[in-house]
Amino acid sequence: MFVSSIVLALATVSASPVQTPITLKLTKQSTLGLENLAASTRSSINRFSSDSKSEPLQNVQNVFYQANVTVGNGQVLTVDLDTGSSDVWFRGSTCTSSDGSCNGNKVDITDSSLKSTGKTFSTTYGSGSVSGNIYTGSVGVAGAVAQNLPFGVSTQEKGFNGVADGLLGLGFNSISQISQTMGSPANWFDALGYTGSQNQFSFYLSAAADGDNGEITIGGTDPSKYSGNINWLPLNSETYWQFDASQMKYKAGGKSGNVGAWFRNNAISDTGTTLIIMNNAQADAINSGIGAQPFNSTAGIYYIDCGLAKTGVPLEFSFPSFTMSIPPAYYVLDNGDGTCISGVTRGAGFLTPTIFGDILTRAYYTVYDKANNRVGFAQAVHPH
Structure with missing residues (x-):
């Protein structure tokens, strides 16, 4: 994902296989931005399955396409869905920035289901960077939940002054900074445990003039x-x-x-x-x-x-x-x-x-x- 704004604007993941595709509606964003590249190698991980269901995503005005995610014990945050990177991270309450990047909702690390690993991460994107601490806990989109997933909680950000509260990478593990730090995979999609023809996800991005919603379908098309x-x-x-x-x-x-x-x-x-x-x-x-x-x-x-x-x-x-x-x-x-x-x-x-x-x-x-x-x-x- 190239994150570069332009003017106009892991530890073990336990899970069991999800069996049906999950379709999420997308709605739209508003400040134009290029995003950053990142990806990764697939590794074997444990699996978790939760109820398959649909929920609206936020699609922001032909610019960013974002999803609501649940973290830990029911916290809801909005993240950028990014096939060009592999790490998952959320804004932390102690986040500092020089460009307004730390505005927005923040993950509550006092949630008893979230555990600190004592390790840190730092990732650079096309026009910005993020660093912070690594925690483990559940991360879910539309009821598809990865348990004990390593994810970042930011303490410093630059270049993330849009509307999202974090980022959910959908690439491969090989370029995941959190995977490298933890010495084990931290890939959210892999953690869902799809196999065979279901081991895919797909994007429909709506056009602003049409007034419809975009969507991501997890586990199929x-x-x-x-x-x-x-x-x-x-x-x-x-x-x-x-x-x-x-x-x-x-x-x-x-x-x-x-x-x-x-x-x-x-x-x-x-x-x-x-x-x-x-x-x-x-x-x-x-x-x-x-x-x-x-x-x-x-x-x-x-x-x-x-x-x-x-x-x-x-x-x-x-x-x-x-x-x-x-x-x-x-x-x-x-x-x-x-x-x-x-x-x-x-x-x-x-x-x-x-x-x-x-x-x-x-x-x-x-x-x-x-x-x-x-x-x-x-x-x-x-x-x-």
Whole structure:
């Protein structure tokens, strides 16, 4: 997850297998932010099962998509759902920051069901960082609960001044700082114990103009939210949800080119990132093709005429076997002050992968399949 705000805005986990998919409704957020990358390797962990049920999530205005989680003895907090990182952490009552990051709800560590491990964690994201203490306890989403899960309680934060009270990483264990510190896995989804075809979760991200809710489905897919086939891409690393982009191409108006290159052939699907982050030359070409103008070359942000949300050209990303087309309404992002920015930005370095954030996931229902180490894309079905 790249957490970088932009102007416009484990110990043993005990569980028993969950048997049915859980679908959560998403509602929306409001300050644009890029999010950070992180992921991890799957390890064997014990399992816990609780009642399968649905509950609303908070989806914040085409920018962040967040869920209510229960911690310990019924505490309810709101977290950012992030396939680009692997740690779970919540804001602590002693949290300090220099940018307002510590505002919001805080986990109550006096809850008798939460246990201190006596260990600390520190994680850096794209535009911020968090550090604090590691506790263990139950962490649940929609009744799917991981018991004795190691998670962080922040004492210092930077770059997390949105509306969330923490972060729930949905990547792999290999880049989980808490897993490394504890010397055992701390992956929330793995702790639920799905196996076989249920060992997957999927995202439908709603569009602000449609007025519907997005959702995450845990343990499967929701066929009502997509049409046609799911197009699968194998992962080439159990770090991020990363796939080979060497044959991936882009087309934006009269501009076209390759996403991959001899020095950068990887791409990542990341629900914790708002935008699509590409290298400078690609971002410049695409924004020229869709009619966007540079606003801040250092930050890599482009202004775009808000009217192009209705009249602009589609942005296409294609593989030899399928093409994904993003409507202009999804990549023209309203700043709320009469201006709009492009959903494609600079930021991918010389050797770093292309990041496909929520701009793509709104257009294409995305399935994260741990059973088969692959990520899948299908045409999202929106109300309008």
